[in-house]
Each structure stands twice: as structure tokens, then as C-alpha cells.
Amino acid sequence: MLNSRFWQGFFALAPFIGLFLMVIAYFVFFLATFSNIEQLENADGPPMEFFGGLAFFIVMIFLMxxxxxxxxxxxxxxxxxxxxxxxxNLxxxxxxxxxxxxxxxQLIYWFVEIIGKRNEGPVVV
Structure with missing residues (x-):
């Protein structure tokens, strides 16, 4: 698994892609919340749309x-x-x-030690 190019790239790029998606989800969540503020204030019961979006956001945070x-x-x-x-001694x-x-x-290590030295020969890990 350590020599797999897929996993090396995934673990180098996934935190940044996830952060980008989390920022987008954050703005979509609050935009949807503030656009429906009157419906949320006038609702008789708990606002399920708000709690559903909040639960999804919390699950995404734990996943990240x-x-x-x-x-x-x-x-x-x-x-x-x-x-x-x-x-x-590095x-x-x-x-x-x-x-x-x-x-x-991790991203710098991936570029410098894995991609940069890929042409120098196989790294035995």
C-alpha cells in the first residue's frame, strides 16, 4: 500500500480537496439557512432542514x-x-x-520525495 501511487496521491491531496469542499458546503449551508430565515422563525416545530444540514456538515467534519x-x-x-x-538524516x-x-x-513530501525522485529509481519501502 505504501508504494501505490493512488494512495500516495490520495493522502497528499484529499485533505486539501476536502477542505475546499468543506468551505463550499459551509457557505451553501449558511446561504440556505439565511435565505429561509422567515420560514425557520415561523415554524411550529423544530426546523428539520436546519438540523439535517447541520448533521451533514458535522459528519463531513468527522470524515475530514x-x-x-x-x-x-x-x-x-x-x-x-x-x-x-x-x-x-532527513x-x-x-x-x-x-x-x-x-x-x-504531506503535500511537500509527496512532491519532493515521491514525485521528484520517481525518475531516479524505485524507492524500496
Whole structure:
């Protein structure tokens, strides 16, 4: 799984794509809420449209948290098993970058260590 190009790309790009979709969903949710504010105020019971949209938004937040944590674990394991990092003592630098700059760190690692060194030969992980 660590050598799969699909999973490497997925865990590098999924947090950013998910963040972009979450921002769009955030604006759609509040636009729909504020456009129906009179109906929500005059409703006899609880506003199910509001709670349905809020529940979907909360589920998406939890999904993004799990994808981000999965990306962090995937790239830490990939860096630990990468023999090129042990030769140059870059392992600690990459792991600290993953932890402190979580999404950006994985994306930079993907570009520099995986895509950038793909033509140099196979990385045995």
C-alpha cells in the first residue's frame, strides 16, 4: 500500500480537496439557512432542514478529521520506511514537518520525495 501511487496521491491531496469542499458546503449551508430565515422563525416545530444540514456538515467534519489523521499516519510510516531519508538524516525533519504543518507537510513530501525522485529509481519501502 505504501508504494501505490493512488494512495500516495490520495493522502497528499484529499485533505486539501476536502477542505475546499468543506468551505463550499459551509457557505451553501449558511446561504440556505439565511435565505429561509422567515420560514425557520415561523415554524411550529423544530426546523428539520436546519438540523439535517447541520448533521451533514458535522459528519463531513468527522470524515475530514479521519482522512487527515490517516494521511498523517500514512506519510509518517512512509518516511520511516524510506531508505533515502536515513542516508541524509532527513527523517526527523520530515516527521516534524508532518506534525507541525500537517496537510502542507504531506503535500511537500509527496512532491519532493515521491514525485521528484520517481525518475531516479524505485524507492524500496
Amino acid at each position: 478529521v479521519f482522512i487527515s489523521l490517516g494521511s498523517l499516519v500514512f506519510y509518517i510510516v512512509h518516511a520511516v520506511k524510506n531508505p533515502n531519508l536515513k542516508e541524509h 527523517l526527523l525533519v520530515w516527521i516534524l514537518l508532518f506534525v507541525f504543518a500537517s496537510g502542507i507537510g
